[in-house]
Amino acid sequence: MSKKILGKTAIITGATSGIGKATALRFADEGADLVLTGRRSSLGSAVEAECRQKGVRCVFVETDHTKPEECQRVVDIALKEFNRIDILFNNAGIVTKGTADTTPEEVWMDTLNINVTAVWRMCKLVIPQMKKQGKGVIVNNGSDWSVVAGKNAFPYIMSKGAVGMMTKAMALDYAREGIRVNAVCPGDTFVDRWIEKGYFEGSDPVTMEEAIKESSEYIPMGRFGKPEEIANAVLFLASDESTFVTGHLLLVDGGNTAQ
Numbered sequence: 001m002s003k004k005i006l007g008k009t010a011i012i013t014g015a016t017s018g019i020g021k022a023t024a025l026r027f028a029d030e031g032a033d034l035v036l037t038g039r040r041s042s043l044g045s046a047v048e049a050e051c052r053q054k055g056v057r058c059v060f061v062e063t064d065h066t067k068p069e070e071c072q073r074v075v076d077i078a079l080k081e082f083n084r085i086d087i088l089f090n091n092a093g094i095v096t097k098g099t100a101d102t103t104p105e106e107v108w109m110d111t112l113n114i115n116v117t118a119v120w121r122m123c124k125l126v127i128p129q130m131k132k133q134g135k136g137v138i139v140n141n142g143s144d145w146s147v148v149a150g151k152n153a154f155p156y157i158m159s160k161g162a163v164g165m166m167t168k169a170m171a172l173d174y175a176r177e178g179i180r181v182n183a184v185c186p187g188d189t190f191v192d193r194w195i196e197k198g199y200f201e202g203s204d205p206v207t208m209e210e211a212i213k214e215s216s217e218y219i220p221m222g223r224f225g226k227p228e229e230i231a232n233a234v235l236f237l238a239s240d241e242s243t244f245v246t247g248h249l250l251l252v253d254g255g256n257t258a259q
Helices: 018-029 041-053 070-080 105-133 154-177 192-197 208-220 227-237
Strands: 009-012 034-037 058-062 088-089 136-141 179-186 251-254
Touching: 009 018, 009 070, 009 251, 018 034, 018 041, 018 227, 034 041, 034 070, 034 136, 041 058, 058 070, 070 105, 070 208, 088 105, 088 227, 105 136, 136 154, 136 227, 154 179, 154 251, 179 227, 227 251
Parallel strands: 009 034, 009 088, 034 058, 088 136, 136 179, 179 251
Antiparallel strands: none
C-alpha cells in the first residue's frame, strides 16, 4: 500500500461490521492509528485485533453515540492515546422505514438521534482539536438518499438529507481553518444487516439470492456495492488526494441516481 494516511489518527464510528469495518481495515493498510466505536464489543474487539495485525495502533471503544457522555469519552480516549485527531468518519447509523403518517414517534426519534444528532455531536467534539492542529478532515456517511428520495423510508431519507446539508454547512464554516468536511453517499451496499434483518430495521430477513436478484433489476451496474468500494471512497476524501475537495457529497451508487 502507498500509506496515504500514514501517521494520522482516525476515529471511525460504527466500525464493527459493514462499511465501518471495511474502512477501518483500509485505513490500517494505509498506516493510520485508529479509534473504533460500536455497540457490539465482541465484533469490535475482533476488528481491533485485525487492525493491530496490520502494524498500526488501534483501540476499540464500546459506544452508544446517542449518549453525549459516551461520545465525549471516545474523543478523550483518542487524545489520551494518540494526542491528535486528524480524521473523523461518522459512519454509525440505522436504517428505518415508514411514511410520514405511519412512522411512530419512537422510530422518528431513534433515527434522528443516531443518524443526525450523533453526527453533529461527534463533529462538535473533534472540531476544536482540529482547529488547534490547524487542519483535519471529517467524512460523514450519507446515502444516495441524501440527494434523491424514495418510497417507504421517510425517517431514514429525512436523516440522510440532513446529513448532506450538515456536511455542506460545516464545510463552509470551517474552510478557512483547514478543516475539510465531505460526505460519502453509498447506494445499496451488501452488508451483513441486509441478510440478518432485511433492508430496514424490523423487516424480514432476505436471502442472498433474493437481494442479488432485486439489485440487478434497479441498479444500473446490476449489483450491490461492496463495503470495500465505499471504504476506498472514504479513503480518498480523508487523504491528501482530495485537498481541494470540501462540501462535496460523493455518490458511490452504481449509477442509481443517474436514472
